[in-house]
Amino acid sequence: MVAGAGGLGCGVLDLLARLGVGTIHFFEFDEINPSDLNRQVLYNSEDIGASKCETALNKLKKINPNVNIFAHCEKINEKTEIPKVDLVFDCLDNFTSRYILDDLIFPKKIPMVHAGVSTYFGQLTVIIPGKTECFRKTISLNATQFDKKISKKIFPPLVTTMASLQVSEGVKYLTGDFKNLLYKKILVVDLLSNSFDVIKL
Amino acid sequence: MKIQVKLFATLRLKLGVAGIEIEIDNPVTIMELLKLSSKKLKFDIIPELIEDGKIMVGTILLINGKNIFHAQKLETMITRECEVSVFPPAGGG
Numbered sequence: 001m002v003a004g005a006g007g008l009g010c011g012v013l014d015l016l017a018r019l020g021v022g023t024i025h026f027f028e029f030d031e032i033n034p035s036d037l038n039r040q041v042l043y044n045s046e047d048i049g050a051s052k053c054e055t056a057l058n059k060l061k062k063i064n065p066n067v068n069i070f071a072h073c074e075k076i077n078e079k080t081e082i083p084k085v086d087l088v089f090d091c092l093d094n095f096t097s098r099y100i101l102d103d104l105i106f107p108k109k110i111p112m113v114h115a116g117v118s119t120y121f122g123q124l125t126v127i128i129p130g131k132t133e134c135f136r137k138t139i140s141l142n143a144t145q146f147d148k149k150i151s152k153k154i155f156p157p158l159v160t161t162m163a164s165l166q167v168s169e170g171v172k173y174l175t176g177d178f179k180n181l182l183y184k185k186i187l188v189v190d191l192l193s194n195s196f197d198v199i200k201l
Numbered sequence: 202m203k204i205q206v207k208l209f210a211t212l213r214l215k216l217g218v219a220g221i222e223i224e225i226d227n228p229v230t231i232m233e234l235l236k237l238s239s240k241k242l243k244f245d246i247i248p249e250l251i252e253d254g255k256i257m258v259g260t261i262l263l264i265n266g267k268n269i270f271h272a273q274k275l276e277t278m279i280t281r282e283c284e285v286s287v288f289p290p291a292g293g294g
Contacts, residue, residue: 122291140271190209197207199266
């Protein structure tokens with residue numbers, strides 16, 4: 001399941017469809033704006049004003065008609081029914097929603113590949129119930145206050161880099177490669193100085 | 202004992218360094234370590250990380266990967282050689 005079909009979500013969905021992941025559910029409620037087009041790879045200029053959810057669904061079906069894709073055109077909230085899935089990709093754009101998602105999936109023992117992006121910087125970690133803390137405890141902050149400060153400025157190559165890394169970790173999880181999986185550690189990416197640091201958690 | 206202080210993302214950009222090493226003889230709180238770091242960096246990092254005596258929203262401080270938010274926050278003691286990571290998470294998607 002992919003939560004959000006913005007910058008990260010488009011990149012993740014595109015790769016998952018091309019890889020032929022059997023069934024994909026995704027959640028997105030927004031419309032396509034001109035400022036999205038520099039990094040949200042499933043949309044183009046003729047899609048401006050259209051629903052991201054429906055546009056992404058149509059695009060993904062063309063990319064790989066053999067994948068079962070379910071579009072949920074809604075914002076994730078406390079009452080959202082999470083479909084039965086093996087893995088969730090956190091491609092949301094704020095911590096309030098991320099904590100809600102975490103509260104919904106961690107008790108159900110569904111793992112999550114988290115990524116966040118801002119300007120030239122991003123972080124990524126894999127949350128696995130039973131092996132790691134939940135997301136809320138892994139990256140703890142005052143979400144309400146933090147979300148007011150989130151920069152809308154994002155270097156587009158960072159988004160595609162982070163989305164690729166998310167799918168890379170997702171594939172490792174789905175194939176059972178726990179040796180190389182980025183859990184109990186967090187990767188901090190800095191495209192400005194070309195540094196990729198792993199912090200043990 | 203030697204404490205490695207590692208800075209990430211916007212902090213690294215602002216201060217122009219990826220990290221510093223602080224030598225201490227006795228245990229210190231994380232707040233005291235930040236003051237020692239400021240002295241060594243010749244740049245007061247406290248206003249970048251602390252607001253009204255609390256860790257600034259959007260700043261994560263880890264001692265060997267453990268978030269001080271779940272310990273004694275700025276009063277968390279550093280009693281042995283360790284790595285302190287100062288990390289402002291990115292929120293967008």
